[in-house]
Amino acid sequence: MxxxxxxxxxxxxxxxxxxxxxxxxxxxxxxxxxxxxxxxxxxxxxxxxxxxxxxxxxxxxxxxxxxxxxxxxxxxxxxxxxxxxxxxxxxxxxxxxxxxxxxxxxxxxxxxxxxxxxxxxxxxxxxxxxxxxxxxxxxxxxxxxxxQLQYLLWILIIMFFVALLIIFLMGQWYASRALEPIKNINRQVQKIRSNNLHMRVQQGLNKDEIDELATNFNGLLQHLEQAFDMQRSFVSNASHELRTPLTTIIGEIEVTLQNSRSREEYVQTLGTLLGESEKLKIITDGLLQLTRIDANLTEANSELIRLDELLWEISEYWRHKTPPLQLRIQLSGLPEDASLLCIRGNRSLVTLALQNIVRNAFKFSYNRDVSCLLSYSDNSLTLSVSDKGIGIAAEDTEKIFMPLYRADNAHTFDGYGIGLSMTQKILLLHKATITVSSIIGQGTTFNIFFTPAGKF
The missing domain is CATH 3.30.450 (Beta-Lactamase)
Incomplete structure (x- = not known):
């Protein structure tokens, strides 16, 4: 009905x-x-x-x-x-x-x-x-x-059925008028397909529930359009990243098979093939690891993690690298209650997420010092990681979290565009958010907002 x-x-x-x-x-x-x-x-x-x-x-x-x-x-x-x-x-x-x-x-x-x-x-x-x-x-x-009572009774009965008929017909007319905006939305939605997700449903001027429905549906279309764009970009980036080593492997094999080669040449060719195959393995392992981060946090696989202590562990890790790298840690406005510095989560995953950001900061700043600021305010923990590297263009700041995406100025550095995607998924799993601000040639700052374990 x-x-x-x-x-x-x-x-x-x-x-x-x-x-x-x-x-x-x-x-x-x-x-x-x-x-x-x-x-x-x-x-x-x-x-x-x-x-x-x-x-x-x-x-x-x-x-x-x-x-x-x-x-x-x-x-x-x-x-x-x-x-x-x-x-x-x-x-x-x-x-x-x-x-x-x-x-x-x-x-x-x-x-x-x-x-x-x-x-x-x-x-x-x-x-x-x-x-x-x-x-x-x-x-x-x-x-x-x-x-008189009998006459009144018959009048009331006749009026009752006549009134019901009029009410039903008026209800049909009123319901049709009230639902007309929904019909218009349905007609517009029927025209939207995967190849024209840029279209939007026309919103009314009444600011009512139907207008709210149109607004929410337009928001959904926008998210779908972005998801489709990200998917197309992912396929393009994945194709590029996978095609490069595959092209190298095929080219090396074709050239080697054209003529007989010496043992040293075969060894050199096999070394090239091994290197390119390792690149393929790194990329596929990274993509596989991305798909495994979607698990839910439970009491069994989570623990209390004190962020300031974890930062000192990460700093110590980079200090013992060759050559040693300096992660400068600053603490600001920390509460007297140490439990407010703790978050609940998977320690290895949180460590992996933060290490990815710190590693990128060192890599894209040519191993210069990286600053890390942990502050507490308004029941929120904020972690800021800043470098003085090459920076990120404004049009790339929303795309760097896409799998296999690399900015134009990042192609001269080693990497496959998987680390930041993995970091964002891990932070979302821990109900944290991450933002980025950057200036080309001056540096980049990643801000991560955690919720303390007492507010989790």
Whole structure:
């Protein structure tokens, strides 16, 4: 079922429930009003009856004629009885009902008493007079009131179904109007394919949920476009990196097979083939290692790592290299609580990530000193690694984390463009982020933002 029909039916159901409640209340209140009005009419008839039969000798002739005229305007099926203090019927010889004494006593006690008898309504009043104390009872069938209620019931039923039909049709129209922007989005999405990911869904001006949907979908398209670009770039870079050693291997073999060679020439050729094969192995091993970093951190494969101690270990590692390299470590704003310098993660992976950054800093600065600053502020640990090397062009700063990507000014250095990709995946695994800022010819700074173990 389409959303338009489902919304219309749900809206109609809710409206039907509300209408039912209101119509039932209208019917019940109307029935109560008609019944009360009829009882008031019976009370008036009881007073007129009493005045006609009990006050005749005390009223003026004109007044009595007016009351008698009112008495003649009877209610259909009306019946009246008057009883004295001895519970005997007086003034009216023929009685329609033989009322029990208990009813008469109840009327004397309450003075005005309403009751129902069979299909008729009845009312009794206590009427004291100079001739004695009397009870007047009037009964009648509310034929007009019953007809009014039946007419009202049919009107409410017809109005109920007509209203539901109108509500359903209006719901269909309103749902169609409300969902029209989604239809437009669907039509635009159907035109987007892998070869035109640059297209975007048109956003509205209402700043509502549909506009938010279009915004989020455009964001998804942008990420997909970037992913496709990265994939194409990765394939291009991988092809280039793999093709170079393969081309060398094939060329060496073809040249060697053209003529007979001396033993020294065969040894030289095999050495070249071995070197190029080792390059292929390094590249494939690096790519394979990249795919294995996607594991989840658990209590079993993670531990608390104190970053300042890890930095000193890395510095010691490079100090014992040949030739020794200097990693200058600075600490700033460190907290008194040493636990805030700890992160939870896999020690070997974190070490590998930081070593990749430090190694690049030394490599691209021609082994000059590298600065490393660890600072703490606002419940965050920031590690900055800076060098004074060749720098990175602005258009390359977002691409250096792509597998096998190398900037134009980096091709003169050894490497395959795998280290930074591996570093970024390791840091993402540890819920850390990395940014880079660089100036060509002046140096590069990598900033890594860690969350302490207490906030992890």
């Amino acid at each position: 389409k959303i338009r029909h489902r919304l219309s039916l749900q809206f109609t159901l809710i409206s039907g429930i509300i209408l039912t409640v209101f119509f039932v209340l209208i019917y019940l209140l109307s029935a109560q009003y008609i019944q009360n009005s009829f009882y008031k009419l019976l009370q008036m008839r009881a007073l007129v009856t009493a005045q006609v039969y009990l006050e005749k000798d005390e009223l003026t002739k004109k007044k009595f004629l007016e009351i008698e005229k009112s008495y003649r305007e009877r209610i259909p099926d009306e019946s009246g009885n008057i009883y004295d203090q001895y519970n005997q019927g007086v003034f009216i010889e023929k009685t329609k009902h033989n009322w029990p004494v208990s009813l008469l006593e109840t009327i004397r006690h309450k003075e005005v008493y309403r009751f129902s008898f069979r299909e008729e309504s009845g009312l009794g009043i206590y009427y004291p007079d100079n001739q004695g104390d009397f009870v007047v009872i009037v009964t009648a069938r509310n034929t007009a009131g019953i007809q």
